[in-house]
Amino acid sequence: MKRFFTILICKLLRFVGGLLGKGSSLPGQVALKLCPDILSRVELPEYIIAVTGSNGKTSTVEMIAHILQKNGKTVAWNREGSNQIEGVTTLVLSSATLGGKVRSDVLLIESDERFARYTFRYIKPTHYVITNLYRDQLTRNGHPEWVYDAIADSIHDGTRLILNADDPLVSRFGAGKEDVIWFGADRLSSDTDTLESAYNDGAYCPVCKAPMTYSSYHYNHIGHFACTKCGYKRHDTDYAITAVDLDRGVMEIDGKYRISLALKSLYNIYNILAAYTVARVVGVDGEKIAAEMGDYVLKNGRVITFTLGKRKGTLLTSKHENSISYDQSLRVARDYKEGCDVLIIVDAVSRKYFTSDVSWLWDIDFDMLDSPNVGEIVLAGKYVNDLAARFDYTGIPKDRIKLFADIPEAVDHLENGGERYIYAITCFSDKAKFLARVKEDQ
Amino acid sequence: MKLLHLYHDIMNLYGDYANVLAMQRILQNSGETVEVDKLSLGCEARLDQYDFIFIGSGTERNQKVVLEDIRRFRDDLKRCMDGGKVMLFTGNSFELLGKTVTDADGRVYDGLGLFGFTSEEQNKTRMTADAVFGCGFLDSELVGFVNKCSRCRGIEEPLFEVKLGLGNCDNDKGEGVRAENLFGTHLTGPVLMKNPHFLIYLASLILNRAPSEDGMEFVKAGFEVTLSELKKRMEKENN
Numbered sequence: 065m066k067r068f069f070t071i072l073i074c075k076l077l078r079f080v081g082g083l084l085g086k087g088s089s090l091p092g093q094v095a096l097k098l099c100p101d102i103l104s105r106v107e108l109p110e111y112i113i114a115v116t117g118s119n120g121k122t123s124t125v126e127m128i129a130h131i132l133q134k135n136g137k138t139v140a141w142n143r144e145g146s147n148q149i150e151g152v153t154t155l156v157l158s159s160a161t162l163g164g165k166v167r168s169d170v171l172l173i174e175s176d177e178r179f180a181r182y183t184f185r186y187i188k189p190t191h192y193v194i195t196n197l198y199r200d201q202l203t204r205n206g207h208p209e210w211v212y213d214a215i216a217d218s219i220h221d222g223t224r225l226i227l228n229a230d231d232p233l234v235s236r237f238g239a240g241k242e243d244v245i246w247f248g249a250d251r252l253s254s255d256t257d258t259l260e261s262a263y264n265d266g267a268y269c270p271v272c273k274a275p276m277t278y279s280s281y282h283y284n285h286i287g288h289f290a291c292t293k294c295g296y297k298r299h300d301t302d303y304a305i306t307a308v309d310l311d312r313g314v315m316e317i318d319g320k321y322r323i324s325l326a327l328k329s330l331y332n333i334y335n336i337l338a339a340y341t342v343a344r345v346v347g348v349d350g351e352k353i354a355a356e357m358g359d360y361v362l363k364n365g366r367v368i369t370f371t372l373g374k375r376k377g378t379l380l381t382s383k384h385e386n387s388i389s390y391d392q393s394l395r396v397a398r399d400y401k402e403g404c405d406v407l408i409i410v411d412a413v414s415r416k417y418f419t420s421d422v423s424w425l426w427d428i429d430f431d432m433l434d435s436p437n438v439g440e441i442v443l444a445g446k447y448v449n450d451l452a453a454r455f456d457y458t459g460i461p462k463d464r465i466k467l468f469a470d471i472p473e474a475v476d477h478l479e480n481g482g483e484r485y486i487y488a489i490t491c492f493s494d495k496a497k498f499l500a501r502v503k504e505d506q
Numbered sequence: 507m508k509l510l511h512l513y514h515d516i517m518n519l520y521g522d523y524a525n526v527l528a529m530q531r532i533l534q535n536s537g538e539t540v541e542v543d544k545l546s547l548g549c550e551a552r553l554d555q556y557d558f559i560f561i562g563s564g565t566e567r568n569q570k571v572v573l574e575d576i577r578r579f580r581d582d583l584k585r586c587m588d589g590g591k592v593m594l595f596t597g598n599s600f601e602l603l604g605k606t607v608t609d610a611d612g613r614v615y616d617g618l619g620l621f622g623f624t625s626e627e628q629n630k631t632r633m634t635a636d637a638v639f640g641c642g643f644l645d646s647e648l649v650g651f652v653n654k655c656s657r658c659r660g661i662e663e664p665l666f667e668v669k670l671g672l673g674n675c676d677n678d679k680g681e682g683v684r685a686e687n688l689f690g691t692h693l694t695g696p697v698l699m700k701n702p703h704f705l706i707y708l709a710s711l712i713l714n715r716a717p718s719e720d721g722m723e724f725v726k727a728g729f730e731v732t733l734s735e736l737k738k739r740m741e742k743e744n745n
């Protein structure tokens with residue numbers, strides 16, 4: 065009876081909340097108050113797939129849902145912004161019958177890496193995807209090893225891990241486990257022999273802290289690593305990116321499936337690989353996955369093309385306080401052979417909490433913009449001085465850099481400044497201030 | 507002049523390396539030729555030949571690895587400290603200088619014992635906060651960020667006075683530690699880049715004269731913006 069009422073109330077609150085345009089965590093919060101163990105009282109589907117990690121989980125989850133739904137599976141999944149226990153509770157209960165049975169084939173959960181330990185106390189995933197662990201929102205998260213420990217607490221016996229073999233810290237979750245499913249990239253034509261990053265989180269072995277060596281770097285410290293002492297090294301993969309041509313926008317998975325890319329970044333190909341891996345595990349044919357992923361454009365608004373006067377451009381939503389996310393965006397601009405100008409905005413460090421910390425700017429490899437493909441660099445926002453100080457320590461000539469504390473002024477400057485393509489790089493917290501001044505392409 | 511960035515690859519968690527860049531730049535702008543050595547675990551080093559020594563923040567595990575390695579420098583560091591060498595320790599690197607560090611499992615590690623304080627880590631809550639610190643020897647406050655999981659007890663002469671943020675432990679108004687020209691603080695990251703007046707002060711100790719302030723416009727303006735943001739925050743919290 066208690067279960068019936070809790071589910072009913074959750075559904076009602078969700079319905080009312082939907083009408084009011086409210087977020088989806090409140091109904092779950094109320095449900096947990098009414099019945100703290102409600103999640104263990106519902107009947108869950110055969111596949112419960114959780115996705116966590118520093119970067120790309122929202123995109124990965126969206127792609128998994130897309131592939132599975134296109135292949136006839138029903139999927140209950142949480143969209144952006146509701147990945148803590150309350151949001152997951154709302155998701156589960158609103159997908160359940162009043163009798164307490166979740167009606168979909170797959171329950172797909174994007175989980176906040178710090179809170180997974182609470183969420184998975186009641187819902188044990190059948191499969192748990194961990195995409196990567198980077199320096200991400202360190203003002204709240206501490207550091208990657210701190211997050212590692214938090215995620216380790218959320219892994220329970222009976223859950224199969226699906227891990228990124230190229231991330232040395234993530235791979236450690238698989239130590240001593242026989243049934244891990246590994247995904248990763250073979251040596252790619254875009255790989256480098258030396259590290260390209262402002263810092264090196266792959267310098268030391270996560271297990272024994274002896275120095276590590278790499279036979280290949282995909283990007284930053286992601287690649288083919290091996291400890292010089294304890295034998296810890298990159299694991300062989302079950303599902304792999306076998307080739308990639310970012311210029312032509314094509315990737316190849318498992319030596320046979322070619323997928324054309326709407327977004328030509330290494331990031332994107334890892335998210336696609338993670339989604340492919342999950343779909344294979346659920347039983348979807350590789351050919352069908354490739355067909356669904358070809359030219360797939362994310363719906364979550366991370367990448368937006370726009371028009372500004374006579375100029376065209378792309379907004380690459382990156383994450384403040386997350387240097388690898390910035391590096392990925394900078395790499396796209398650096399490699400744009402037709403030539404581009406770049407706009408970078410740091411105005412509010414976060415939209416969810418207050419901090420004025422800009423230490424993370426020093427972890428971003430802005431020297432990448434010292435490229436013949438990049439023309440003018442426009443820096444804007446409240447923290448423009450900190451950006452300028454950071455660029456002062458790159459090799460980029462000063463006369464190529466323009467500074468504006470005021471974002472509209474920066475956009476006006478770009479509108480009247482030539483015809484090159486524009487890459488705008490900023491965070492969720494600041495992108496609306498930019499988008500308000502340009503015309504989004506439909 | 508010679509600068510030493512010690513444990514540059516293992517204690518560099520929040521952009522701490524930029525402190526060495528800032529010091530190198532100000533000394534060069536003041537007419538000095540500057541050499542920077544970046545050394546790490548197992549490297550030979552003669553500490554007395556450097557004009558400035560810096561160690562940054564690391565993960566709790568990395569700090570323990572460094573603690574084992576740095577023991578061989580214990581007496582050298584003590585001599586450097588007593589001799590007035592300018593040294594800066596940011597984040598949990600300054601815990602190395604105390605009597606003991608206790609990890610979250612209760613395991614006790616001997617520190618270098620240059621100071622009598624003890625540090626105790628826990629693994630439940632990360633203690634993080636924006637910071638505004640008062641400082642007796644500077645005209646203006648310092649800004650920055652503290653990111654730690656430890657409490658330091660037994661520091662009688664702290665470096666800073668907490669106006670916003672976290673002190674050495676609990677409600678302690680004191681933060682960091684100082685002896686002679688050795689400065690230790692839980693402020694993380696590019697402390698000298700964010701606080702040009704602190705950089706100028708340390709450079710003047712190294713040079714024995716006022717350094718050049720050329721080319722510091724951006725860092726000075728950046729400092730003012732951050733300080734005003736944090737002061738707004740303090741007013742909000744006080745109301």
Ligand SMILES: [Zn+2]
Nearest residue numbers: 269272291294
């Ligand atoms: Zn090892």
